[in-house]
Amino acid sequence: MPFALHLKNWLIAACFALLLPTRVSAGPTVAGLDFCADQYVLAFANRSDIVAVSRDAQGPSSYYRNRAVGLPVLQGGAEELLMLRPDVLVRSWSGSAAMDQRFDRVGITAYQPPYALSFEANLKNFADVAALLGHEAEGEAFMADYMARYRALQQAAPIPLKAVYMTPSGFTAGRGSSVDDVIRLAGLDPIAEDLGLNGWGPLPLEQLVITPPDVVIGSFFEEGAVHVSNWSGGRHTVFRDLVADVPSIMVPSGMMSCGGAFMVDAAEYIRAEIRRMGLVPTTVATASKALEGRR
Incomplete structure (x- = not known):
């Protein structure tokens, strides 16, 4: 989905975002921008900290689709995210670096896990997002479990x-x-x-x-x-x-x-x-x- 914005709409949404009350949470609030990004969010974030997931989070290609049931779903573009104002926005193949810079100006950290060339790199991406969301121990346990099962299959x-x-x-x-x-x-x-x-x-x-x-x-x-x-x-x-x-x-x-x-x-x-x-x-x-x- 394209995220090009008219400057006027962006400024209006940004002003509303800055006026919203700060949410008291056990961890950073987070949103997923596409269904691959949703998997990182759904794997580790506290349910109460998830402000939104993508429209495909409950689709057949979403591994954690059952965890997405009942969560708010993104319907629009960047203006909607500015209104929700998550602390962290996780994106995979959707969005752009230019969009990340715009979010950064209003205090939203946009994170795109790097492209993984190996299974180990895939696991590290999950662990990195877990740490970003304040769940470092869960991320390390996730890596250990998957690596043990991976080695068992190899043998x-x-x-x-x-x-x-x-x-x-x-x-x-x-x-x-x-x-x-x-x-x-x-x-x-x-x-x-x-x-x-x-x-x-x-x-x-x-x-x-x-x-x-x-x-x-x-x-x-x-x-x-x-x-x-x-x-x-x-x-x-x-x-x-x-x-x-x-x-x-x-x-x-x-x-x-x-x-x-x-x-x-x-x-x-x-x-x-x-x-x-x-x-x-x-x-x-x-x-x-x-x-x-x-x-």
């Missing part, structure tokens, strides 16, 4: 199954993508490796027919998660037959959004579903059950 027995990832649009994720990392962390063998796929791209129909996978991993198939046009490759009969004929695991979208921040949850979910569906030998299933108990 778990591999699952001898070829997996293909697909979205409703008929695209897949190859080497170098966070989704590929999830599939490997779950112990599966990505068929994208055999097909020589890197990054994101359309699933090759002919090759899938010749070398079908053992299991389909899908996401963003929930209602409202993504728009699929009549021209989408995902509507092809090959893809529909693939999902119908091959064991398929639909991972909740919230686990696959926001740059792989919840890749451990996604990998654990996949292993648990494979065990539930009886697709692996007993020894691997036992290992998967032990991992599920760590969640």
